Amino acid sequence: MNPTVLYIEDNPLNMRMVRKTLANLGYDMIEAIDGLSGLDIALRQRPDLVLVDVNLPDMDGLEVMARIKANPQSASIPVIALTADTTHSDRERCLSAGCDGYIAKPIVSIELKNLLAHFLASKSGDQMPV
Ligand code: MN
Numbered sequence: 001m002n003p004t005v006l007y008i009e010d011n012p013l014n015m016r017m018v019r020k021t022l023a024n025l026g027y028d029m030i031e032a033i034d035g036l037s038g039l040d041i042a043l044r045q046r047p048d049l050v051l052v053d054v055n056l057p058d059m060d061g062l063e064v065m066a067r068i069k070a071n072p073q074s075a076s077i078p079v080i081a082l083t084a085d086t087t088h089s090d091r092e093r094c095l096s097a098g099c100d101g102y103i104a105k106p107i108v109s110i111e112l113k114n115l116l117a118h119f120l121a122s123k124s125g126d127q128m129p130v
Helices: 012-025 035-045 061-070 088-097 109-120
Strands: 004-008 028-032 049-053 079-083 101-104
Touching (some): 004 035, 012 028, 012 109, 028 035, 061 088, 088 101, 101 109
Parallel strands (some): 004 028, 004 049, 049 079
16 A cells, blocks of 8 residues: 655645655645645544645644644644745744654755655555665
8 A cells, every 4th residue: 555645735836746746656645725624634534644835825834733743643644844935944943843844845856755755664565765
């Protein structure tokens, strides 16, 4: 079974780019375009990893992450935040809020690949080079 990644993102271009990358890497993907539906999917379907855009239309992505971590059902799911704000303070804000990882936009596909391999290596049947 392929690892499943939930991507919560309101920007269709980023969604398309990540969809392509995940397909190439052999991951299954669930898509959500706002925080509330993403949260709902995370709790119900419990993906192996969550990627969350920090700037969502209805809810701060860090709030989505905090709610995932607050629920015992989903607390162990790694959450990686994506943000267009590449300042050092924003990175710190994501990590100190409790995110497991951080990716700056524009998303670099190899960077995404390496982070996913790091968190999902144990979930995958194949050994993935980091
Ligand atoms: Mn956004």
